[in-house]
Amino acid sequence: MSQTLDPTVDPSTAAVGDARDAGVSVRNLWKIFGPRADKVLGTPDAELSRKELKAKTGCVVGVKDVSFDVAPGEVFVVMGLSGSGKSTLVRCLTRLIEPTSGTVLIDGRDVTAASESELRDLRRNHASMVFQHFGLLPHRQVIDNVAYGLEIRGVPKRERRAKAAEVVDLVGLTGYEKSYPDQLSGGMQQRVGLARALAGDPSLLLFDEPFSALDPLIRRDMQNEVIRLHHELGKTMVFITHDLQEALKLGDRILIMRDGEVVQIGTPDEVVGAPADDYVKDFTSEVPRSHVLTLKWVMRDPRPGDSTEGPVMPCDTVVRKAAQAALASEHPVRVVDDAGNVIGIVDDDAILRVVVAEEESH
Amino acid sequence: MAATTAPPAPARAEPGAAPQEAEDRGTSRLLLVLGVVAVWILVWAFTKGQDTLTLSGRERTPVMDDLGAFRDSVLASRDSNPLIQLTYGVGEAFVAAIDWLQRMVSIPDFPRPVPQIGWLGVTAVATFVGYAIANWRIALLVLASFLSFGAFGYWSEAMDLLLVTFVAVGLSVVIGMPLAVLIAYRRRAETVFTNLLDLMQTMPTFVYLLPIVLFFGIGASTAVVCTLIYALPPLIRIAGHGIKSVSASTLEATDSAGQTFWQRLTKVQLPMARKTIVVGVNQTTMAALSMATIASFVDGPGLGKPVLSALVKSDVGGAVVPGLLIVLMAVMLDRATTAASERGELVARGHGPDPRVHRVVLGAGLVLAAVAVYVSRLYPWAAEFPGTPLRDTAASWSDATVAWFTDTFGGVAGGLADAVSYGLLNPMQALLAESPWWLAGSALVAISAVAGGVRAAVAALVCLGGLRFLGLWHDSMITLTMTLVATLMVMVLALVLGVWMARRSSVDLVLRPLLDMGQTIPPFVYLIPVLALFGPTRFTAIVAGVIYAAPAAIKLVADGVKGVSQGTLEASRSTGATTWQEITKVQLPMAKGSLVLAANQGLLYVLAMAVIGGMVGAGALGYDVVLGFSRSEEWGKGAAAGLSIVLLGIMLDRVMRAAAHHTH
Amino acid sequence: MLNQLTKARWAVVAACSALALTACGGGTIEQQTEENAAAAAEAGGECGELNMAVNPWVGYEANAYVVGTVAERELGCTVNYKDLKEDVSWQGFGTGEVDVVIEDWGHPDLEKKFFEGTGDGSATDFGPTGNVGIIGWYVPPWLAAEHPDILDYKNLNKYAEEFATSESGGLGQFLGADPSYVQFDEAIVSNLGLDFKVVFSGSEAASIQAFQKAEENKEFLIGYFYEPQWLFAELPLEKVSLPPYEAGCQDDPAKVACDYPETELKKIVSTEWAESGSPSVDLVKNFSWTNEDQNLVAKYISQEGMSPADAAARWVEENPDKVEAWLG
Structure with missing residues (x-):
């Protein structure tokens, strides 16, 4: 996955860029479940913790004042443990769950103010979703499951089947068009789910823990599949997961949620290298840092006496990838920015510190 | 009153629940109930016979007279009441339509000496349809069924019943499906409807048969309307349940694709609930068939007529044969609709016949059917089913079998009847019906409160209040006694046979068709043999109720026990549990949901037979209903009795459900 | 597949032979239709x-x-x-x-x-x-033959115990009839001081079965019945005499103490x-x-x-x- 965003951008400012340019833009989104939920907003009660609010009003906060932007073509991962509100959040984006307040813009359209038919249009043409439990229609063959979105748009049968057949090929299900969902393995069923989401050619794909129900090996295949599709199609993706590895692997940026609130938004290396609090730190402690951290995180400032013989590497090179070349060379690695200016130096010690620390922690 | 016969998933233990505590609570509640009963008996000893509110045979209360007067005023206004004018017009159009259909297939279309299409044509077309909508096995079943209708000499009655059933079921679907969708979508509608459907299902037909005649006229129209009232609830309930149970994740996924309400309904919910809906339609069909005999009291055409006319002659054989043909028709319709509903998918999955062969067979079948229709319009042998001696042979054979049965088991039966009557029925009835009404009433409310908490107590209080108001308290208590005893017997049978069936598939194979038969054969068919065994007694009524109610309960228990996870069973076996331990400690507790549903359904089915009980000497509410149906001056009393039966049903249902809920 | 093709062919063959057979079946439906129409015309539809x-x-x-x-x-x-x-x-x-x-x-x-x-x-x-219509109280023939005095209501109490059943609560059982009929039996029993309890059979079929069973097993049974009734051809029930009917004796249902009138x-x-x-x-x-x-x-x-x-x-x-x- 290409790291398209400048990692030095402060996450808080990233969240409030120009909403019009963003693929998805979320501002002050709230979802409170329970009787008279809307009455809680704007009162001091809203600031209570989940437990206290539940005890006091019987309401449960699902999403608490969340704002973020997703750039077009970005893979944005929302990560959190179960109950953190991440699934609620993604459902609020297309109003499968009606938000209590806040705004959501997709491709510049205000979803939260959309009428019934505008919302339908959005769901049909702009945003598709892939679900944890697939949500396939058991009474339809694969091809007709994939074509479902087109069917409800009123695309004629021949045309939608042709389009669906293309997408079925794209996700690698060629030959299974006439199968029924119950005749497929979990992984293949999720490929159908993926194909169904892609068939309508939306600009935004939403994934709600799509691979949680799959075996580890198949999960890895499917993750690679998503990466491949992202390369080929370049769609904006919002991806929900509770698996940090998955988040780090897929995400251009990661939003970490806890109890409905945003804890941190950042690139994978930011999350691992500069956890916002102990919660995130604890979370990321098991992560093999050399797989995530880039040279930026281990370099020191260049000094006048530094060797100029060493290999030159971009600052967003992952440590693990840089390790072999760096250790093989007599001279320290020179780290350069996009413009080619040397911005730092990484020596063997710096690399070994990351790799050895990892060994020890295991 | 959930009419669904689909077994609920076996109860899962809540993780982290404290089973020990629950058990203790159960024991202490049982002790409390026993305590209430002890106090009841004590007070009863001093007060029995007082304030029992006994009414003699033809005595009425002002409430009953008011009900009767209301009926009379509706009757008196029939020439001016616009509603009656309207419905009567509908009824007339309806009768005309049915009459036209009958002339096509079942009765002579004057001046023709025979119907337009003879048996050969009808049989050929039906067989063809069986093949076209399902498969060749169903076609064979249809062929065999139609030939049986003719060979046993009930061709035109069978055709009439089929016509009325098709029309009634068709209307049920047209009216019932939108309502099913409504209750699936609107919680409040469901609450309202549940009570209304309970009323429709438990109100004895005899109560509204005459008023319906007033509105829709004599014959097929009233038969269809009564069938609708009785047969609609299971469809609405089961289909509503099916639509509601469609996987939420699929709905969400398809919603996220931007479907409209209508697309959601027609492309997702209805297709996914198809199996359940077909179960509902089949239940409705069975209910429609079971109305056949009742409908013949108002000239409703069909196989019920010969059953009824045999009954008035005490002609067992004459009733058994058409009764069994009703069963055959039920089996045929059930299997055909089920197979037809599965066909599309089977074919798409490649399990169907080769499409080219299928087309050839269809074409040939169509030609054949057309030829048969043509021939049956021309030649007498193809128009009128050739007489066979089968009818008389079957009738006398049934007579002989029943006679042998009653002779052989008469003695045992008498002993059994006396044992149950003196040992269980009389003491219970003495306590319930001979207590002062306020004593029995408070005791019942107290027991409900202990067993099911506040909700149950409120339900009991409201229903008992209604019973008191309607004025048939004493009769209600007798009917309650009989219902409880019969339900007890049903549950004993259900547990023994249900577990046996679940554990031995060979037993299941043998019993299941018999149970299907028990559920669909009209009670009037076995009334005479049962009367011959037990005489006109409450026990006879109980036996009739048990025959009618046990099959459903047995099936529910069998399916529930069978649904217990194999993994759990294996685990229990691995600990070295004996068969008995396995049944009592694993299978039955885990199938608790099914057991509760079985008891609940058993109870309501038993109650539904209260009226039949009244016709075989059980007296009480059942007799009052029959009385109201037979003597116009007693209609008010019959209506009050019908309402009392409804109240008893609602009370027992709510208390039982609350009690089952309470133990979780 | 072959199997089904043969089946189809078979069916066609069967249809053809059926057609051939009809040739000798005669054409009487048409004849009879004409006859019926003619007969109807003759009757003038009056x-x-x-x-x-x-x-x-x-x-x-x-x-x-x-x-x-x-x-x-x-x-x-x-x-x-x-x-x-x-x-x-x-x-x-x-x-x-x-x-x-x-x-x-x-x-x-x-x-x-x-x-x-x-x-x-x-x-x-x-x-x-x-x-x-002769409505009244009847007993099975064997009972009348064995205990002729039972045909007088005055002797009924003597036998009351014999008539007791599980339904009659210790008294003798009197089998009331199908509710379609006018009945005063509860009043008659009480006004004549009989130790009986009326138990309603609820239907004619139940009453008939009861009498048949009583005759066959020589059981005591008394109940409401009526003539003309087909059962009498098979089982000539005997009528028990009650105080004779007089005009007006049944006017007040609660005070009835006489027999039913001939209807x-x-x-x-x-x-x-x-x-x-x-x-x-x-x-x-x-x-x-x-x-x-x-x-x-x-x-x-x-x-x-x-x-x-x-x-x-x-x-x-x-x-x-x-x-x-x-x-x-």
Whole structure:
């Protein structure tokens, strides 16, 4: 996955860029479940913790004042443990769950103010979703499951089947068009789910823990599949997961949620290298840092006496990838920015510190 | 009153629940109930016979007279009441339509000496349809069924019943499906409807048969309307349940694709609930068939007529044969609709016949059917089913079998009847019906409160209040006694046979068709043999109720026990549990949901037979209903009795459900 | 697949041979249709349709089908037999769905509702059928033979214990009847001081079974029954004498202490039909026969297993003179 965003951008400012340019833009989104939920907003009660609010009003906060932007073509991962509100959040984006307040813009359209038919249009043409439990229609063959979105748009049968057949090929299900969902393995069923989401050619794909129900090996295949599709199609993706590895692997940026609130938004290396609090730190402690951290995180400032013989590497090179070349060379690695200016130096010690620390922690 | 016969998933233990505590609570509640009963008996000893509110045979209360007067005023206004004018017009159009259909297939279309299409044509077309909508096995079943209708000499009655059933079921679907969708979508509608459907299902037909005649006229129209009232609830309930149970994740996924309400309904919910809906339609069909005999009291055409006319002659054989043909028709319709509903998918999955062969067979079948229709319009042998001696042979054979049965088991039966009557029925009835009404009433409310908490107590209080108001308290208590005893017997049978069936598939194979038969054969068919065994007694009524109610309960228990996870069973076996331990400690507790549903359904089915009980000497509410149906001056009393039966049903249902809920 | 193809071919062969067979089947449907049409034209359609209620007991069936058969054969009427309970039948007069109730055992409440004067006038009394209903208390023949004194109500208490059943709460059981009939048994029992309790059989079928069972097993049984009834051909029940009926002794239902009166069975018809001028009106008006006549037809139906139509046809053929008298 290409790291398209400048990692030095402060996450808080990233969240409030120009909403019009963003693929998805979320501002002050709230979802409170329970009787008279809307009455809680704007009162001091809203600031209570989940437990206290539940005890006091019987309401449960699902999403608490969340704002973020997703750039077009970005893979944005929302990560959190179960109950953190991440699934609620993604459902609020297309109003499968009606938000209590806040705004959501997709491709510049205000979803939260959309009428019934505008919302339908959005769901049909702009945003598709892939679900944890697939949500396939058991009474339809694969091809007709994939074509479902087109069917409800009123695309004629021949045309939608042709389009669906293309997408079925794209996700690698060629030959299974006439199968029924119950005749497929979990992984293949999720490929159908993926194909169904892609068939309508939306600009935004939403994934709600799509691979949680799959075996580890198949999960890895499917993750690679998503990466491949992202390369080929370049769609904006919002991806929900509770698996940090998955988040780090897929995400251009990661939003970490806890109890409905945003804890941190950042690139994978930011999350691992500069956890916002102990919660995130604890979370990321098991992560093999050399797989995530880039040279930026281990370099020191260049000094006048530094060797100029060493290999030159971009600052967003992952440590693990840089390790072999760096250790093989007599001279320290020179780290350069996009413009080619040397911005730092990484020596063997710096690399070994990351790799050895990892060994020890295991 | 959930009419669904689909077994609920076996109860899962809540993780982290404290089973020990629950058990203790159960024991202490049982002790409390026993305590209430002890106090009841004590007070009863001093007060029995007082304030029992006994009414003699033809005595009425002002409430009953008011009900009767209301009926009379509706009757008196029939020439001016616009509603009656309207419905009567509908009824007339309806009768005309049915009459036209009958002339096509079942009765002579004057001046023709025979119907337009003879048996050969009808049989050929039906067989063809069986093949076209399902498969060749169903076609064979249809062929065999139609030939049986003719060979046993009930061709035109069978055709009439089929016509009325098709029309009634068709209307049920047209009216019932939108309502099913409504209750699936609107919680409040469901609450309202549940009570209304309970009323429709438990109100004895005899109560509204005459008023319906007033509105829709004599014959097929009233038969269809009564069938609708009785047969609609299971469809609405089961289909509503099916639509509601469609996987939420699929709905969400398809919603996220931007479907409209209508697309959601027609492309997702209805297709996914198809199996359940077909179960509902089949239940409705069975209910429609079971109305056949009742409908013949108002000239409703069909196989019920010969059953009824045999009954008035005490002609067992004459009733058994058409009764069994009703069963055959039920089996045929059930299997055909089920197979037809599965066909599309089977074919798409490649399990169907080769499409080219299928087309050839269809074409040939169509030609054949057309030829048969043509021939049956021309030649007498193809128009009128050739007489066979089968009818008389079957009738006398049934007579002989029943006679042998009653002779052989008469003695045992008498002993059994006396044992149950003196040992269980009389003491219970003495306590319930001979207590002062306020004593029995408070005791019942107290027991409900202990067993099911506040909700149950409120339900009991409201229903008992209604019973008191309607004025048939004493009769209600007798009917309650009989219902409880019969339900007890049903549950004993259900547990023994249900577990046996679940554990031995060979037993299941043998019993299941018999149970299907028990559920669909009209009670009037076995009334005479049962009367011959037990005489006109409450026990006879109980036996009739048990025959009618046990099959459903047995099936529910069998399916529930069978649904217990194999993994759990294996685990229990691995600990070295004996068969008995396995049944009592694993299978039955885990199938608790099914057991509760079985008891609940058993109870309501038993109650539904209260009226039949009244016709075989059980007296009480059942007799009052029959009385109201037979003597116009007693209609008010019959209506009050019908309402009392409804109240008893609602009370027992709510208390039982609350009690089952309470133990979780 | 091959199998199915052969099957299809087989079916075609079968169809062809069926066609061939029909060639020698004769063409009688068409002939008969023409005959029927001609016969209808000849009758001039004067009579039209006759809607005959058929109440659910055999004696009634005998009356209905005998009158119906004559109407069909002699007057060319189209008779529609409608299986109905009494209340429904009366309700049908006003709507034209029912023309004739051919055996009525007395329904004061219905008369009040539907006769001219007190009601809407849709029903008219068409006089007696000639049959006499004898309602009363009956015992099975063996009991009468073994204990002849039981036929007097005064001796009933002597045997009360013998009549006890599980249903009668320690007293003797008196089997009340099908609720369709007027009954005062509870009052009679209590006003005559009998140690009996009335247990309602609830239906005619239950009463008949009870008497049959009692005779077969030599059990004690006493209950409400009536003549004419087909059961008497098989099982001549014996009537128990109660204090004789006197005019007015049944006026107050609570104080009844006398026997039931002999009931003149009546014909009740639709007023509109009675004024229609159909030739069948006179037939119904003139129809009258004896208990013996009815019992004979009832016996054909219940004992000999004939259909009501066949039984009636047989009687009509055997009794041309009586039929002639009805036709005037």
